[in-house]
Amino acid sequence: MRIELSERLKAAGYKLTAPRRAIIKVLESHPEHLSHSQILEAGKHFYPRLSRATVYRTMELLTGLNLVRPLYLSDATQRFVLVEGGHHHLVCTRCGTIIELDECAEGELVNRLAERYGFTIHSHLLELQGQCADCRCETEK
Amino acid sequence: MRIELSERLKAAGYKLTAPRRAIIKVLESHPEHLSHSQILEAGKHFYPRLSRATVYRTMELLTGLNLVRPLYLSDATQRFVLVEGGHHHLVCTRCGTIIELDECAEGELVNRLAERYGFTIHSHLLELQGQCADCRCETEK
DNA sequence: GTACGTGCAAAGGTTTTGCATGGCG
DNA sequence: CGCCATGCAAAACCTTTGCACGTAC
Numbered sequence: 001m002r003i004e005l006s007e008r009l010k011a012a013g014y015k016l017t018a019p020r021r022a023i024i025k026v027l028e029s030h031p032e033h034l035s036h037s038q039i040l041e042a043g044k045h046f047y048p049r050l051s052r053a054t055v056y057r058t059m060e061l062l063t064g065l066n067l068v069r070p071l072y073l074s075d076a077t078q079r080f081v082l083v084e085g086g087h088h089h090l091v092c093t094r095c096g097t098i099i100e101l102d103e104c105a106e107g108e109l110v111n112r113l114a115e116r117y118g119f120t121i122h123s124h125l126l127e128l129q130g131q132c133a134d135c136r137c138e139t140e141k
Numbered sequence: 142m143r144i145e146l147s148e149r150l151k152a153a154g155y156k157l158t159a160p161r162r163a164i165i166k167v168l169e170s171h172p173e174h175l176s177h178s179q180i181l182e183a184g185k186h187f188y189p190r191l192s193r194a195t196v197y198r199t200m201e202l203l204t205g206l207n208l209v210r211p212l213y214l215s216d217a218t219q220r221f222v223l224v225e226g227g228h229h230h231l232v233c234t235r236c237g238t239i240i241e242l243d244e245c246a247e248g249e250l251v252n253r254l255a256e257r258y259g260f261t262i263h264s265h266l267l268e269l270q271g272q273c274a275d276c277r278c279e280t281e282k
Numbered sequence: 283g284t285a286c287g288t289g290c291a292a293a294g295g296t297t298t299t300g301c302a303t304g305g306c307g
Numbered sequence: 308c309g310c311c312a313t314g315c316a317a318a319a320c321c322t323t324t325g326c327a328c329g330t331a332c
Contacts (some may be wrong), residue, residue: 072211118274127266133259
């Protein structure tokens, strides 16, 4: 589901402005987990007058439209990922390393739960926390 | 894995003080997703002099020890859940309803990934976001 | 042309920190 | 008894809001 975010925004009746375009460019070109500040900095690259308030407002908008979702990793900063059906990662609680997973093994589970509770599932997040090989060795030394 | 948090704290070499005991009591008696403020309020019930700073410090400590993990739900407030192997819920992005799931269907997946990447998995979070039956009807009306 | 978006700056919250005091081990 | 942990208050930081102006449609 690689539908352009800009199309979605327009479809929902929102205007496609330069600041929003800049933020969308950032999101589409950075698969990482971006914080508000990172989005602001990167967005200024495309649209120098971009303000922090606009980043907050736009991210809230995108979250409401279910195009983006917030998450926490090992630190206390709110970050966002694109909602593309699902998102899966391993997080090392010691060094903060993040390994992204492509596979989605919960398709069946999702369907079963959706049916049981009458939910329409838009996205899901599977986050595994633990220690990576390097950190484990450090700890055991 | 219902090991007492207080045991774990001591085992890790930290002092078991009255404020910490109060916070632990709150965590153990509230299975919900608690924010810092909720923990502070509830904790004052057990230890009236409890300060906000101590809540922050203690939660950071517990997070570091992997006894607790932060997460975001539909709003932007950081909340915590006990790490007890895994945590699974459905979140309605429209009304904020949360349905907790008991089952853990990813045991196999977790093991496979752990092996492939050399990770030792301590906990996992499966979060499904969508709309509950009520909200879906509202939207379609 | 009009209503929606924006930047700016200020207000409102939240989180962190420094420091003197208190209490666990 | 020493050192870690705490409360308090201030500082630092993050997020939201009001408002006058600009711009997409």
